[in-house]
Amino acid sequence: MKVLEAGGHQTTGTYRSFPIKGYVHLDLNDSGAVQALVERVRPDWIFCTAGMTNADACEEQPAVARREIVDGPIGLARIGRKLGAGFLFYSSSYVFDGNAGPYVEEDSPSPINVYGQCKYEAEQILQSELEQWVIVRTVVVYGPEIQGKNFAYQVLRAARDSRTSSVSVDQVSNTTYNRDLALASVELAERNLYGLYHLAGSDNMDRYSFGKRICEVFGLEHGLLEPRCTAEMNQRARRPLHAGLVTTCAQRALKTVLGGARDGLIRMRHEIGDDLGRVQRPGVNADE
Secondary structure (H helix, E strand, O other), X not given: OHHHHHOOOOOOOEEOOOOOOOOEEOOOOOHHHHHHHHHHHOOOEEXXXXXXXXXXXXXXXXXXHHHHHHHHHHHHHHHHHHOOOEEEEXXXXXXXXXXXXXXXXXXXXXXXXXXXXXXXXXXXXXXXXXXXXXXXXEOOEEOXXXXXXXXXXXXXXXXXXXXXXXXXXXXXXXXXXXXXXXXXXXXXXXXXXXXXEEXXXXXXXXXXXXXXXXXXXXXXXXXXXXXXXXXXXXXXXXXXXXXXXXXXHHHHHOOOOOOOHHHHHHHHXXXXXXXXXXXXXXXXXXXX
16 A cells, blocks of 8 residues: 555555555455455455465365465455456465475466365466456565554564573574565556566575574574474474565566565664564464
8 A cells, every 4th residue: 555655546445354544344254245346436446455374274264264365365356356456365385385495487286275275276267367467476474564464563572571482493494574565566566567477585584594593683592493393393384485476577567676585684773663564463474
């Protein structure tokens, strides 16, 4: 929203369960409300950021996950299509099995958990039904955000509160600063660059190394981070271990630079200072 407004675009933002001042309440499962809003706004582009992001919760509630990740966004896309709106959908590196990353856009998905399966299903439907579509795959998105849910906030709160935190040493991928992701997404829409793009930061690192980098940039002690192999963490959903994304295609097409972790974290600290956001509610942690 900030990037769009800075570019002079008129915007309508929505929320479902976390009220944001100036945004419109919308549940994508309420098709009548979705249709009414889209017809009233008549957008040129729809950016679909909605979705269930907790991979373990998706594994435990596959029907709910499919409704949130596939049915709701696809219903929105179909309504937008009737009015000629472009549709930008956020997918994930979790569409891959993680055995041979980092991946390019042409690599064949092979998801190993419900979250990834739902994202891939939505990708396939969008590509088959729409003409004006953009699918953005990304991974480990962090940066300033009002709910304070992402991995950086989780690490920072644990370090601030002197709590131990188990972090994977064998899940390796890019880390993606959210403002860079927003800038690149908006550029794709502004230039009508339809298609599938990998948008992610330039660094590849494991979660434990990223956690240490977070603490380092924010001047906090990283000694309470406990390095663990994924197999030891008893997570319900299987995680793709090497799920990095090759971003060469996007970087050739775009002016926006997708930077590395240190640069993104420095910018994050400059923006939020010591404000680590709300205390995370149980069950809403985000893998992505």
